[in-house]
Amino acid sequence: MNIVGGGLAGTLLALVLARHGWQVELFERRSDPRVRPGERGRSINLALAARGLRGLAAAGVAERIAPLAMPMRGRYIHEHDGSGALHRYGQDDSEVIHSISREALGRALIDAAGAEPRIALHFDMTCVGVDLARDALLFGDDGKVRRRVPLAPTIAADGAGSAVRTALATAGAIRVREEMLAHDYRELTIPAAEARDLDPHALHIWPRGGFMLIALPNTDGSFTATLFLAREGSPSFAELGDAPAIEAFFRREFPGALPRLPHLVRDFRDHPQGRLGTVYTDPWHLEGKLLLLGDAAHAIVPFHGQGMNCAFEDVAVFDALLARHADFATLFAAFTRLRRPDADAIAQMAIENYLEMRATVLDPVYQRRKALGVALERAFPDRFIPRYSMVMFHPEIGYAEALRRGTVQEEILATLDAAAGAVPAPGIPAQARALIEARLPPIGARA
Ligand SMILES: Cc1cc2nc3c(=O)[nH]c(=O)nc-3n(C[C@H](O)[C@H](O)[C@H](O)COP(=O)(O)OP(=O)(O)OC[C@H]3O[C@@H](n4cnc5c(N)ncnc54)[C@H](O)[C@@H]3O)c2cc1C
Known part of the structure; x- marks a missing residue:
């Protein structure tokens, strides 16, 4: 059994498959996180909630992950005049979500997979296509194919920009629709010293109607902030081309947050401006040969904090189905039938939640x-x-x-x-x- 993509969902899935007795070959484009330094600038921390925890439990790693998570009780809303208040997420402290470092979580999952004899980890392996006529996965670089791996069965968990999905769409085997948002994001850092008086058990939001700044706590006392803003128009990222423009924008819109962002201009320069969108794919599988899972099948915008949670729930559902289906054709079909309505629903709710977070909360x-x-x-x-x-x-x-x-x-x-x-x-x-x-x-x- 092959998995393409050793990210969050792919690694969790490998652990589940190994628990069912499968030998898994996991192919990941990046180098081994156990030996390379961490990368920055791409959603440094994530909100982990009950559906994600369900997936972690299915793979037997929930306890290993728990110490990495910071509980958040609600949204702390910062108004423009500097006033603020905590709006609880649930009824009490039993209903919390958790802030967790993407890197620490990914690393912990790779550590668990590395200790599992049924999982073979192959790093620095970039999938560049699929040869449907010869049932092979193609790996290589610079457009050159350097290795072919027999296809059946393969699960592609290679993320929102999935190369496998693109190859299948190019071959006419599936249809893909990508709806890009007109808003982008950029990540900023609030160091621990500047966060001393920020509630560490809340997701902070500075809602400003058409755009917003949010910040999630890290276990070291710092926060990772994200600015969501239109790409073009006014105000927009297009207007924030130099240090004076960036500082003037933050002074005008986020006067309370500005003193907490001592590296604002440097962060703008060093962290990429990320695009956001929703991916709709149909079908998710080719008979019993190939299945798309996680963001590769159904990437969503991040405003409900559910992309990873949904991908982990995919894994939990897959785990339950594995015990019930003898062959992959019926398993992949059952998975798609069960998950597609849910994936479509969270895609819609995630878009709706952007309006709620940036405007309606006020x-x-x-x-x-x-x-x-x-x-x-x-x-x-x-x-x-x-x-x-x-x-x-x-x-x-x-x-x-x-x-x-x-x-x-x-x-x-x-x-x-x-x-x-x-x-x-x-x-x-x-x-x-x-x-x-x-x-x-x-x-x-x-x-
Ligand atoms: C700004 C932002 C904030 C977010 N916040 C949250 C949040 O708070 N909570 C939440 O639940 N979700 C959040 N998400 C969504 C979450 O990041 C994704 O849903 C989640 O990472 C999906 O997991 P995945 O394993 O499907 O994809 P990924 O985590 O993207 O993993 C894909 C893996 O495949 C590898 N890969 C890619 N291409 C190839 C290739 N050609 N060959 C081999 N390997 C390849 C990649 O290197 C990567 O390791 C956020 C997303 C963004 C952009």
Whole structure:
């Protein structure tokens, strides 16, 4: 069994396959992280939530990863005037997400895979194509093929820019649609000394309507910040071409954050400006020969903090299916059937969450409805769970189901909010029970 891509999903999948007794050949473009220094500038830390933890548990590495993670209880919203407040993610401290270093996580997974005799790690191996006529994976560099590896079966987990996906699309075997966002991102550093008074157990957001700055904590007390901003127009990255323009923009828009960013201009120069987009692929597999998984099949924008979580959930679902299917053709088909609706749903929710993070969080109507949603969850925990919580804390509810229930809940909240007026009475409105019982069957029950 081959895996192309020894990133987050590919390595986790290798561990799962080995646990099922498979011999795995894992091919990774980069050199061995156990001997090379870390790379910077590409989402240095990630939000890890329940679906990701489920995948880590399936591979037996959850305990190894736990010490690397920093719990975050909520979003700390920094307003332009310098005021701020923590908005909890869930009901209490049991509902948290975790900030984790991409490098430390990737390294820990490679360490685990390296200790597994059934996994052979091949670094510095760049897949440059697929020869469908001869069922071979092609590896090489500078456009030259230097090694051929028999294809069947192969799982491609080579990320958002997947070479395998591109080769299949070029050969006409699959269709691919990429929807690029008009906004890019750039990563910045808040050193520990400048972060002393930032809550280390929160995801910090400086929402500014059309754009935003966010920061996630690291275990060493520093934070990694990310600026999300339009590529063109005003304001945009295109306007931030030199040090005076960068500093003036931050002084105007993020006066509270600027003193925390002593390396702002250097970070702008050294860290690449990343593109963001959603990838839709159809189909995800070629019979029992080849399957795309993780970002290679369904890359999404990062605003729900779910790309890796979704990829890890792919691995957990694959793990469950492995025990049930004797041949790869039916396994790959079952995987695609199960996962595609969920991948499409999280792609949509991730785009919607950008608007929520950069703008809607400041809206008093949103804040009122959010508080009502939390109260409704407390009163009807088996029927009403805020959509964000379903996605982040409830892996037993699929993404597609979270999207569907979330839409119904929004309608209920709008009805209750309109009936209550601008200053709702405290407590649960009497109308709520009737609406919820009529429109939201208990979770897990058939609609
Ligand atoms: C700015 C940003 C912030 C994000 N924040 C979050 C977050 O908070 N939470 C979250 O859950 N997700 C987040 N994500 C998404 C997350 O990074 C991805 O969903 C996740 O990395 C997907 O894992 P993967 O293994 O499919 O792909 P990757 O992690 O990209 O791994 C792909 C691997 O394949 C290798 N590879 C690539 N091409 C080849 C080739 N031709 N041959 C051989 N090997 C190859 C690569 O070197 C890499 O090791 C974020 C993404 C971005 C861009």
